Amino acid sequence: MDRAAQSLLNKLIRSNLVNNTNQVEVLQRDPNSPLYSVKTFEELRLKPQLLQGVYGMGFNRPSKIQENALPMMLAEPPQNLIAQSQSGTGKTAAFVLAMLSHVNPTNKWTQCLCISPTYELALQTGKVVEQMGRFYPEVKLAYAVRGNKMERGSKIQEQIVIGTPGTVLDWFLKLKLMDPKKIRVFVLDEADVMIATQGHQDQSIRIQRMLPKDCQMLLFSATFEDSVWKFAERIVPDPNVIKLKREEETLDTIKQYYVLCNNKEDKFSALCNIYGAITIAQAMIFCHTRKIASWLAGQMSKEGHQVALLSGEMVIEQRAAVIERFREGKEKVLITTNVCARGIDVEQVSVVINFDLPLDKDGNPDNETYLHRIGRTGRFGKRGLAINMVDSDHSMDVLKAIEKHFNKKILKLDTDDLDEIEKIAN
Numbered sequence: 324m325d326r327a328a329q330s331l332l333n334k335l336i337r338s339n340l341v342n343n344t345n346q347v348e349v350l351q352r353d354p355n356s357p358l359y360s361v362k363t364f365e366e367l368r369l370k371p372q373l374l375q376g377v378y379g380m381g382f383n384r385p386s387k388i389q390e391n392a393l394p395m396m397l398a399e400p401p402q403n404l405i406a407q408s409q410s411g412t413g414k415t416a417a418f419v420l421a422m423l424s425h426v427n428p429t430n431k432w433t434q435c436l437c438i439s440p441t442y443e444l445a446l447q448t449g450k451v452v453e454q455m456g457r458f459y460p461e462v463k464l465a466y467a468v469r470g471n472k473m474e475r476g477s478k479i480q481e482q483i484v485i486g487t488p489g490t491v492l493d494w495f496l497k498l499k500l501m502d503p504k505k506i507r508v509f510v511l512d513e514a515d516v517m518i519a520t521q522g523h524q525d526q527s528i529r530i531q532r533m534l535p536k537d538c539q540m541l542l543f544s545a546t547f548e549d550s551v552w553k554f555a556e557r558i559v560p561d562p563n564v565i566k567l568k569r570e571e572e573t574l575d576t577i578k579q580y581y582v583l584c585n586n587k588e589d590k591f592s593a594l595c596n597i598y599g600a601i602t603i604a605q606a607m608i609f610c611h612t613r614k615i616a617s618w619l620a621g622q623m624s625k626e627g628h629q630v631a632l633l634s635g636e637m638v639i640e641q642r643a644a645v646i647e648r649f650r651e652g653k654e655k656v657l658i659t660t661n662v663c664a665r666g667i668d669v670e671q672v673s674v675v676i677n678f679d680l681p682l683d684k685d686g687n688p689d690n691e692t693y694l695h696r697i698g699r700t701g702r703f704g705k706r707g708l709a710i711n712m713v714d715s716d717h718s719m720d721v722l723k724a725i726e727k728h729f730n731k732k733i734l735k736l737d738t739d740d741l742d743e744i745e746k747i748a749n
């Protein structure tokens with residue numbers, strides 16, 4: 324699954340703010356100006372209509388990233404900002420609030436422009452604008468996305484435009500629907516997804532160059548590799564920078580076991596043996612390929628074990644529905660592949676089963692994915708259980724390598740010893 328699809332999926336399944344106790348790191352453009360952060364939305368002196376919108380969305384107080392980002396974004400004169408924090412920490416809500424605050428509704432032209440990597444992501448952001456601006460109906464929103472046919476030369480009256488880079492360029496240059504010189508706030512969302520497409524990267528830079536020097540530039544990203552950082556610096560001159568430090572994932576509270584099997588069928592029977600024990604809580608089962616995942620799901624169902632399958636063949640909406648059912652506890656066991664499950668946080672998962680051990684594309688042990696998979700159990704001090712299925716000398720080597728890498732013992736488990744398993748699962 325590509326990054327844009329992953330990001331969209333994350334948005335569709337997220338029902339609330341990602342729980343976060345991490346520190347925020349702030350690098351100010353002008354270190355002499357006092358650092359200003361807010362603990363309440365009132366302190367921001369938002370327009371009453373917007374404060375109403377914020378509370379209407381069920382937000383009580385600013386999230387970690389919003390505490391620092393909002394005062395900077397709403398400052399006079401406007402400040403440029405690069406903000407990085409993992410998805411679901413409130414970035415979209417923050418820049419939407421900034422756009423809505425800076426708009427002058429009596430001016431019937433585009434003043435705020437936000438670009439997103441895909442059509443679907445642009446629509447998701449638009450929804451947030453609509454929700455948050457619910458009590459501010461004078462402010463209008465237009466979507467610069469493919470399929471939104473516009474007549475050449477007709478001027479856009481909407482104050483906020485959200486779109487994809489190609490269509491935005493067309494609206495500026497070919498169709499002359501808006502005047503780049505009148506843009507006051509420019510937002511580039513999901514920079515890490517944006518640069519995954521070379522064309523988008525070039526288009527974004529072209530757009531940025533057309534904007535006035537004093538236009539406020541804001542850039543957001545969930546990750547911050549060097550390439551994203553380089554791109555960010557080209558888009559945002561003299562930036563303030565806000566980063567959310569990532570939570571360290573550890574394996575301390577997770578008990579790890581392995582089960583010795585001969586082949587895939589053997590692994591399947593071992594799984595059936597422990598099904599009863601693992602369904603005391605919720606479990607995720609990881610397979611190496613879609614094919615194995617659907618085979619396993621089929622076999623489990625035939626045996627009368629209820630399982631859900633999350634697979635790459637499904638469209639985003641179907642995947643979101645499966646994850647939603649799992650999250651609600653309607654499904655106890657979710658069978659999936661690596662790719663599908665990246666970034667999905669389901670807090671109540673307490674058992675992770677590696678039906679296949681994680682390998683990178685060269686077939687070597689993939690420690691990072693291992694941590695990622697089993698790190699989702701044992702969160703917030705809860706205890707977790709990881710069971711690895713080993714079915715060849717090679718997979719035993721992989722297991723040993725993982726054990727060595729994390730310097731944590733992975734114990735042998737006998738799946739015929741039901742008493743033992745019950746004890747562990749409890």
Ligand SMILES: Nc1ncnc2c1ncn2[C@@H]1O[C@H](COP(=O)(O)OP(=O)(O)OP(=O)(O)O)[C@@H](O)[C@H]1O
Binds near residue numbers: 381384411413415
């Ligand atoms: N201050 C807040 N209080 C409560 N909920 C909030 C707050 N800010 C945002 N949320 C909610 O948290 C969820 C994630 O927020 P948001 O989409 O803004 O995160 P994000 O960092 O932009 O994520 P992504 O990287 O996927 O774009 C949304 O459901 C949003 O409505």
